[in-house]
Amino acid sequence: MKKFDKDRLLLAVAGPVLALVSALVLTVIVLAASGVDPIDPLRIMIDQAGYEDIQVLIINQAGIYYLAALAVAIGFRMNLFNIGVDGQYRLAAMISAVVGTAVSLPGPLHVLLIVVVAMLTGAFWAGIAGALKARRGVSEVVSTIMLNAIATSLIAWLILPKNFGVQPAGSNDLTTGDIPESGWVPSLSLPGGDIYGFTFVAFALGIVYWFVLNRTRFGFDLRATGASESAAQASGVDAKKMIMTSMLISGAVAGLTGMPLLLGESHTYNLSFPLGIGFTGITIALLGRNNPVGIFFSALLIAFIDKASAGLDQNGYAKEIGTILQGLIVIAVVVSYELVRRYGIRRQQQKVGEELAAGHALKTDNKEVAA
């Protein structure tokens, strides 16, 4: 079996690498076609990543993306498409900011309360889609997208000064008030800036994700249901319960997405709280093949493109080159994964055929791999 795994690992790595390289090549072609120096912007982006402060930005952003991508990946492993991570984390950040501002507790408890409220809110919002799917068979893709829009409107209403919002004197912003300092998570100070404490929690969650999926009965049930719902059901897995649980967990993790920013930087939910992270999370989960290590590197990559492309502006290039690159990566990922998958299947069939023809018994462990 071991040698066969090496084979599969190679195929698994070939997908993303093929995707990245073809995305890069396509970007260069696009740039050249539009009359822009195709290499210089990429060189500037790599240069940018050398600056300490940009590196800190990249790490922090990667932590945020990592949480969003994990939330998406949990659904993906179950064949559930939680497109609603975006709404879930924004609502969670807003509600937990309101709660965090209203109470005053000793340090760790305060933070814990905010985090728990965020997880519960995210779980609740995703749970609506889960319940609809489990009980009524409503496609979670449709319901989560619609819940995103509802979350936006709900937040806009909740943040009005007559409800929970505050309009600081002289400001045109609306906030939820400032969370007292006991509710802040300390950051790691580096020469280039502060790395949010919660970023480490984010990456640690990747280990939990790996353990739960691969080393627990629940994780097995989840993967089994994802692979074949009917087969899982036949072996005694309650599919409806699995849909509900995995949506709740996905939502709870989604709820954490806003935490690095809320606890480490803004300490309030205001009008310029970022949105769209949930959708980037989908890209990252896809690119990382729902694997905690893969997601980590994809999160870093997308964060790198985000932050490094911002500097293009001041060097006479459009920073949208970064957006083009990201878009092409998404297309290339889908295409190259499919190509590699087909190739893998064909090769497997061929191998089996060859061995049958040679009259060998079907033993997998005497296969040699040339690589």
Added chain:
Amino acid sequence: MRRITRIATVGLASAALALSATACGGKKSSDAGSSTSSSGTKEASAAIAYDIGGRGDQSFNDAAYAGLEKAKTELKIKTAEAEPTEGESEADKVQRLTELARKGNNPVIGVGFSYAPAIKKVAAKFPDTTFGIIDDTSQTDKNIANLVFNEEQGSYLAGVAAAKTSKTGTVGFIGGVEVPLIKKFQAGFEQGVKDTNPNAKVLSTYLTQPPDFSGFAKPDLGKAAAKGQLDAGADVVYAAAGLAGSGAIEAAATAGKWAIGVDSDQYNQPGLAKYKDHILTSVTKDVSLSVFDLIKSVKDGKPESGEVRYGLDKNGVALADSNPQYKAMADVTAAVEKAKADIIAKKITVKTAP
């Protein structure tokens, strides 16, 4: 097995390519990382960081750009600009302002209230640089100039003009994003309409809800909203929606009705030249003046600091009269002039919230 070798070779080769690319970048960047602070030049330079929508929004950001360009030619200084990405966080804004300040730009101006917390942080790090923030007075410091406008006063005049011009007695207001700032526009406009014609109906629509700021950036949203209002009988549409407002202007012009522009004098915007005959007037918010004034004050060695307010009295907000058709409507311009005088004389107080 041979095939896997081929795929592996391709994979390895491309990985090696990618790695070597990063490797050579890595070496260079560590040098650059230490030499960033020395790149500041002696030559005077001013910088602005744009709000969502960026340069080319024919409106708010372009007004700031106009001020910067004016300073460039009249004061003979260098300029720098930076644009935001949608969905960015406060850390990115801090980064952008820091970058601009570190390169020796002075002043550094944040266009839009969302820069306020970031300006406060960066201003503390660069005490010798003057920072400007447009539309916010909540964050103050010795080296921060808060450039604010009485948008409601200009919008009031637009309301007067709209009520006087409308034949159907129904006028429309389109706000980009439902935030307090845009509500000032709405409040002034509605009050102006009602004071002029108590029976007039004002249809008010917002394109998006925060934190979705695409209502300032997507012309198609403005177009759809304007169409809705025109269908409901409005014949003058006032859009305070940044770049999205150009969609509203397009819709109104296509329907042969009146549009009222915002921030810049949109009658004179080259990007809107096709529709200019239907742009009745524009509520100008002279962001360019405020940007120019601040740059000039820094150049003269007497940097502005604290709240700098631009109202009707200083022509910081005004109603443009570059459309000859508007100028020909004597009763409309007379009513507008009277209202303007009344506001300056404080005979009329314009509300800042609807």
